[in-house]
Amino acid sequence: MLELKGVYKTFNPGTVNEKRALNGIDLTLREGDFVTVIGSNGAGKSTVLNAIAGVWPIDRGSIIIDGQDVTSLPEHKRAKFLGRVFQDPMTGTAATMQIQENLALARRRGAHRTLRPGITKKEQAEFREMLRTLDLGLEDRMTAKVGLLSGGQRQALTLLMATLQKPKLLLLDEHTAALDPKTAEKVLGTTDSIIREHHLTAFMVTHNMKDAIAHGNRLIMMNEGRIILDISGEEKKRLTMKDLLDKFAELSGSSIQSDKVLLA
Amino acid sequence: MGGFINALPGAVSQGLIWGIMAIGVYITFKILDLADLTVDGSFCTGGATFVVLFGSGVPVPVALLAAFGVGLLSGLATGLLHTFCGIPAILAGILTQLGLWSVNLAIMGMKANVAINVIDPKNLDKLWVSLRFVQDVASGKRPFYRHPIFIVGLFTLAVVGILYWFFGTELGSSLRATGANPHMARAQGINTSVTTVLGLMISNGLVALSGSLLAQYQSFADTSMGKGAIVIGLAAVIIGEALFSKIFRNFALKLLSVSLGAVIYYVVIQAVISLSNINANYLKLISAVIVAIFLSVPYWKEKYFTKSRKEVRADA
Numbered sequence: 001m002l003e004l005k006g007v008y009k010t011f012n013p014g015t016v017n018e019k020r021a022l023n024g025i026d027l028t029l030r031e032g033d034f035v036t037v038i039g040s041n042g043a044g045k046s047t048v049l050n051a052i053a054g055v056w057p058i059d060r061g062s063i064i065i066d067g068q069d070v071t072s073l074p075e076h077k078r079a080k081f082l083g084r085v086f087q088d089p090m091t092g093t094a095a096t097m098q099i100q101e102n103l104a105l106a107r108r109r110g111a112h113r114t115l116r117p118g119i120t121k122k123e124q125a126e127f128r129e130m131l132r133t134l135d136l137g138l139e140d141r142m143t144a145k146v147g148l149l150s151g152g153q154r155q156a157l158t159l160l161m162a163t164l165q166k167p168k169l170l171l172l173d174e175h176t177a178a179l180d181p182k183t184a185e186k187v188l189g190t191t192d193s194i195i196r197e198h199h200l201t202a203f204m205v206t207h208n209m210k211d212a213i214a215h216g217n218r219l220i221m222m223n224e225g226r227i228i229l230d231i232s233g234e235e236k237k238r239l240t241m242k243d244l245l246d247k248f249a250e251l252s253g254s255s256i257q258s259d260k261v262l263l264a
Numbered sequence: 265m266g267g268f269i270n271a272l273p274g275a276v277s278q279g280l281i282w283g284i285m286a287i288g289v290y291i292t293f294k295i296l297d298l299a300d301l302t303v304d305g306s307f308c309t310g311g312a313t314f315v316v317l318f319g320s321g322v323p324v325p326v327a328l329l330a331a332f333g334v335g336l337l338s339g340l341a342t343g344l345l346h347t348f349c350g351i352p353a354i355l356a357g358i359l360t361q362l363g364l365w366s367v368n369l370a371i372m373g374m375k376a377n378v379a380i381n382v383i384d385p386k387n388l389d390k391l392w393v394s395l396r397f398v399q400d401v402a403s404g405k406r407p408f409y410r411h412p413i414f415i416v417g418l419f420t421l422a423v424v425g426i427l428y429w430f431f432g433t434e435l436g437s438s439l440r441a442t443g444a445n446p447h448m449a450r451a452q453g454i455n456t457s458v459t460t461v462l463g464l465m466i467s468n469g470l471v472a473l474s475g476s477l478l479a480q481y482q483s484f485a486d487t488s489m490g491k492g493a494i495v496i497g498l499a500a501v502i503i504g505e506a507l508f509s510k511i512f513r514n515f516a517l518k519l520l521s522v523s524l525g526a527v528i529y530y531v532v533i534q535a536v537i538s539l540s541n542i543n544a545n546y547l548k549l550i551s552a553v554i555v556a557i558f559l560s561v562p563y564w565k566e567k568y569f570t571k572s573r574k575e576v577r578a579d580a
Contacts, residue, residue, distance in 0.1 A: 053451070079453030092451070094444035097437075104439050108452045109432055115430075118437035161452070 335472025
């Protein structure tokens with residue numbers, strides 16, 4: 001479903017702020033894989049995700065989604081394949097537009113936008129049903145501006161928008177990091193059920209080791225722009241927090257004490 | 265006072281004409297969230313195009329359409345400078361505006377102003393709007409529907425109607441999304457460069473159309489007719505918002521409130537001219553000060569008069 005081959009990216013090359021963010025990433029996701037990605041700050045987790053989404057061009061390597069080489073496609077053209085939820089609840093939705101207008105925009109992801117109506121009666125009914133499944137009462141506030149919603153509500157809505165058109169790949173960029181623990185739990189629950197229900201392939205970056213262990217069928221650990229650990233199947237199911245911390249110390253060679261705080 | 269009352273129909277007519285330009289400014293400033301300074305140039309481009317074409321015998325509707333067309337092109341220039349060349353929007357607008365100064369002179373045959381011959385009654389009758397019709401209607405020489413307020417009012421309603429329809433379409437929605445949140449727009453597959461250019465084109469098309477109506481109304485175009493247009497546009501947007509935002513929530517009514525904002529601006533200016541013996545040369549200064557104050561109010565309100573900031577509640 002997704003193939004990354006020798007992907008490199010350096011930010012601010014040739015300056016004092018030079019940062020080698022991706023250092024030869026090779027990764028293949030099978031259809032239906034739900035991968036969780038962990039690593040300390042600056043390991044390159046979000047950078048991989050942005051490289052896939054096409055936020056900026058990569059320096060070297062290639063990115064293939066569902067058999068199509070998208071390496072040179074701009075962000076808005078890759079959107080056809082991708083559903084995205086961001087860390088900041090503000091990023092995924094248009095605050096000054098209505099809930100139903102946001103959904104209607106997402107419904108047309110990858111389609112040519114014409115002079116036909118931006119939202120139809122049929123879609124409104126459809127959106128109402130979908131919002132009901134979120135169980136947040138949003139189905140009765142379809143014409144409310146998204147800016148009036150809480151962070152958790154916005155993330156749930158963004159999740160719905162990202163999966164309204166079944167994406168080839170769902171990209172989740174620490175999408176619960178800005179929420180309080182209780183809300184984060186709920187949004188993660190919704191994420192799980194949406195991924196399961198639509199049999200989505202998903203790539204979830206997280207800061208939370210517990211979440212990384214509890215969710216998905218595969219876990220990737222990154223360090224200094226490289227993938228240093230890739231666990232799946234039965235091994236992933238048996239994985240404990242202690243295993244991960246030990247593995248991290250062993251593979252990255254860095255002091256576990258300093259990174260423990262960041263990872264746990 | 266009598267002078268002010270007599271000048272009122274003229275002030276309202278002019279306000280309505282500038283209102284169409286202000287609707288154009290609303291599209292960039294409010295919907296796209298860009299400050300586009302092209303308008304000071306494209307306003308005159310519209311006026312110059314109309315006057316020259318009409319002078320050479322082109323029918324009024326064709327000349328108006330041509331003015332709208334050159335406005336679209338001005339917006340295209342700014343749009344490409346901004347998106348394709350990566351120049352900040354404000355600077356891109358200033359560059360186009362500067363370039364248009366020469367273009368406007370060239371259109372007018374290197375003259376600083378060109379007049380429409382309204383002494384010839386046959387020529388005058390062809391015009392859709394004119395300052396002279398205000399008095400003609402008042403004296404009964406022409407029917408009421410030739411009054412500039414009526415004609416420009418119809419224009420305004422047509423513009424509002426078309427924009428209301430457009431911004432409800434898939435394409436129009438993607439334009440609104442671009443202004444509201446470009447990250448989200450791109451993530452939803454919207455080419456934000458295309459929508460930004462399109463918005464700038466529509467905006468400047470309307471600005472040029474407004475310029476062509478003003479040139480027609482005052483029966484001449486001159487190179488400085490667009491000077492400060494952006495400020496008048498912003499004033500109209502802000503006045504309209506301040507006075508009507510509580511009652512006008514519908515998008516069409518919001519556009520209409522921009523037009524009303526321009527009318528109020530002109531009536532106030534007319535009142536200042538008629539009721540005080542202020543030198544008209546100070547009008548630009550007064551406009552600048554008024555707009556500066558209106559633009560500061562939301563900032564001050566936020567900074568000094570808000571007791572508890574509304575936080576996004578993080579419970580879903």
